[in-house]
Amino acid sequence: MQELTCDLLVIGAGSGGLSVAAGASQMGADVVLLEGHKMGGDCLNYGCVPSKSLLASAKVAYGQAHASAYGVADQMPVVDYAAAKDHVQDVIATIAPVDSQERFEGFGVRVIRAYGRFVDDRVVEAGEHRITARRIVIATGSSPLVPPIDGLADVPYFTNETLFDLRERPEHLLIIGGGPIGMEMAQAHIRLGSKVTVIEGDRALGKDDPELASIVLDQLRGEGIEIAEGAQAETIASTEGGGIRVTAKDGRVFDGSHLLMAVGRKANIDKLNLEAAGVETNRAGVVVDDSLRSSNRRVYAIGDVAGGMQFTHVAGYHAGVIIRSILFGLPSKAKTNHIPWATYTAPELAQVGLTEEQAREKHGDRLEVARFDYHHNDRALAERKSKGLIKVMVVKGRPVGASVVGHQAGELVALWSMAIANNLKMSQVAGMVAPYPTISEVNKRVAGAYFSPRLFDSPMVKRVVQFVQRWLP
Numbered sequence: 001m002q003e004l005t006c007d008l009l010v011i012g013a014g015s016g017g018l019s020v021a022a023g024a025s026q027m028g029a030d031v032v033l034l035e036g037h038k039m040g041g042d043c044l045n046y047g048c049v050p051s052k053s054l055l056a057s058a059k060v061a062y063g064q065a066h067a068s069a070y071g072v073a074d075q076m077p078v079v080d081y082a083a084a085k086d087h088v089q090d091v092i093a094t095i096a097p098v099d100s101q102e103r104f105e106g107f108g109v110r111v112i113r114a115y116g117r118f119v120d121d122r123v124v125e126a127g128e129h130r131i132t133a134r135r136i137v138i139a140t141g142s143s144p145l146v147p148p149i150d151g152l153a154d155v156p157y158f159t160n161e162t163l164f165d166l167r168e169r170p171e172h173l174l175i176i177g178g179g180p181i182g183m184e185m186a187q188a189h190i191r192l193g194s195k196v197t198v199i200e201g202d203r204a205l206g207k208d209d210p211e212l213a214s215i216v217l218d219q220l221r222g223e224g225i226e227i228a229e230g231a232q233a234e235t236i237a238s239t240e241g242g243g244i245r246v247t248a249k250d251g252r253v254f255d256g257s258h259l260l261m262a263v264g265r266k267a268n269i270d271k272l273n274l275e276a277a278g279v280e281t282n283r284a285g286v287v288v289d290d291s292l293r294s295s296n297r298r299v300y301a302i303g304d305v306a307g308g309m310q311f312t313h314v315a316g317y318h319a320g321v322i323i324r325s326i327l328f329g330l331p332s333k334a335k336t337n338h339i340p341w342a343t344y345t346a347p348e349l350a351q352v353g354l355t356e357e358q359a360r361e362k363h364g365d366r367l368e369v370a371r372f373d374y375h376h377n378d379r380a381l382a383e384r385k386s387k388g389l390i391k392v393m394v395v396k397g398r399p400v401g402a403s404v405v406g407h408q409a410g411e412l413v414a415l416w417s418m419a420i421a422n423n424l425k426m427s428q429v430a431g432m433v434a435p436y437p438t439i440s441e442v443n444k445r446v447a448g449a450y451f452s453p454r455l456f457d458s459p460m461v462k463r464v465v466q467f468v469q470r471w472l473p
């Protein structure tokens with residue numbers, strides 16, 4: 001066993017761990033990084049990157065089949081599913097050097113390719129190494145949750161860890177779970193030529209505003225995806241023809257050729273022997289305070305394993321929060337009110353801060369909701385992507401949440417993250433000038449919509465204008 005000591009030990013080389021290791025090492029800390037599997041973690045290998053790449057192939061296929069509205073003949077797309085997967089792997093390979101062992105060794109990080117396991121409150125073993133660290137960061141991410149559904153163990157099924165390796169196009173893909181993984185993969189596959197059925201126990205896209213989510217669901221159903229809501233999968237079995245049958249609690253039956261499980265995540269804590277370190281856990285993962293510290297003050301947890309919002313940009317944000325505390329000993333807290341998320345279906349669905357329902361519950365009558373429809377955005381009309389809506393929840397002139405559905409919703413929501421993070425007023429957003437014609441004018445126009453009734457429906461404003469006009473030379 002080789003003994004090592006360091007300032008900072010990072011366990012997990014995914015979105016969170018790599019950000020901490022890169023930042024801390026470049027600012028002078030002595031960093032050891034452990035990775036038991038692939039550098040880059042879920043996002044690069046099995047998550048964001050492959051899913052968005054496959055959606056990009058799907059978008060091209062859909063565009064070919066729906067070109068005539070633009071004066072270009074529709075073409076039945078000839079999809080080579082395996083070639084689309086080659087495209088996915090090519091994108092991963094292009095990004096991989098950024099997350100590579102070589103790059104991190106170039107920063108001076110000692111990278112050990114082994115799973116880490118706590119021995120006591122500040123010592124971790126990994127492979128042939130025993131590492132004693134002043135501070136330890138758990139950034140071990142999450143894995144697909146595979147619930148104990150009757151019969152599941154007896155049929156072949158895919159998760160996000162195996163789907164991107166599948167080379168033959170599924171004839172009929174059954175997807176259990178109508179969250180972001182389920183809905184993104186549903187649209188990717190219907191557009192690439194599979195039949196798709198989504199079996200959702202509650203409400204599809206249930207974490208988002210229902211009014212906006214329904215615009216996405218209408219589009220997906222219009223493209224041919226069967227979305228069964230309130231259908232809790234209860235039993236799964238193979239059929240005689242070699243297919244798969246899912247039966248819901250209420251008796252509904254769904255037959256298909258392939259099955260994707262997309263019912264949420266479980267934190268990767270099993271291999272860590274956290275009891276030895278006195279690190280408390282709960283069902284969501286490692287229990288942390290606002291500073292992302294665990295019950296062991298030397299040990300932090302960030303990203304998916306910390307059990308909160310599970311997104312790459314959250315893992316990256318967490319990294320910044322703890323670097324401040326670990327390297328400089330400064331107080332630093334993670335906030336959530338300005339963290340956006342987006343689901344990359346077409347149309348996209350994005351959220352930051354409170355939804356209308358949450359804002360109504362928290363702020364009651366003080367809440368005002370400004371709305372603006374994509375149908376009034378000239379660029380969206382020119383592109384024939386005018387199905388969309390933005391809602392901004394405003395309290396005392398400041399945004400507390402924004403929900404966007406439509407073309408580039410994920411891009412639009414970033415502005416509202418900045419507004420909320422900096423406690424900006426709606427007047428400051430309205431003061432921005434967006435180039436014409438861009439989709440981002442939607443952001444300015446919704447701020448304008450907040451002020452319109454105050455300016456255009458106010459007898460007082462009218463009286464002042466008439467008075468001033470009488471006296472102006």
Ligand SMILES: Cc1cc2nc3c(=O)[nH]c(=O)nc-3n(C[C@H](O)[C@H](O)[C@H](O)COP(=O)(O)OP(=O)(O)OC[C@H]3O[C@@H](n4cnc5c(N)ncnc54)[C@H](O)[C@@H]3O)c2cc1C
Nearest residue numbers: 012014015016036041042047115116141303304310311312
């Ligand atoms: C299909 C899919 C699509 C997604 N799309 C998006 C998206 O579009 N946008 C977005 O923001 N998020 C998306 N996500 C979520 C995103 O992938 C995760 O939130 C993000 O990867 C979390 O980063 P992390 O650093 O916490 O964990 P990970 O990136 O998973 O990294 C954890 C690493 O730790 C390693 N590890 C685990 N245990 C140990 C141990 N004991 N010792 C050493 N190493 C260990 C693992 O091998 C892994 O490499 C998606 C997820 C999925 C599944």
Ligand SMILES: NC(=O)c1ccc[n+]([C@@H]2O[C@H](COP(=O)([O-])OP(=O)(O)OC[C@H]3O[C@@H](n4cnc5c(N)ncnc54)[C@H](O)[C@@H]3O)[C@@H](O)[C@H]2O)c1
Nearest residue numbers: 177178179180181200201202232233262263264310342343
């Ligand atoms: N665009 C993005 O940023 C993006 C994309 C994909 C994933 N992610 C991240 O990955 C996480 C996991 O995604 P997910 O879609 O797996 O999880 P999820 O928790 O968001 O959705 C899972 C869905 O499965 C349903 N479900 C659970 N058990 C069921 C059963 N037995 N039968 C039928 N339905 C059942 C739930 O009601 C829920 O709607 C997301 O929460 C998100 O943080 C992000």
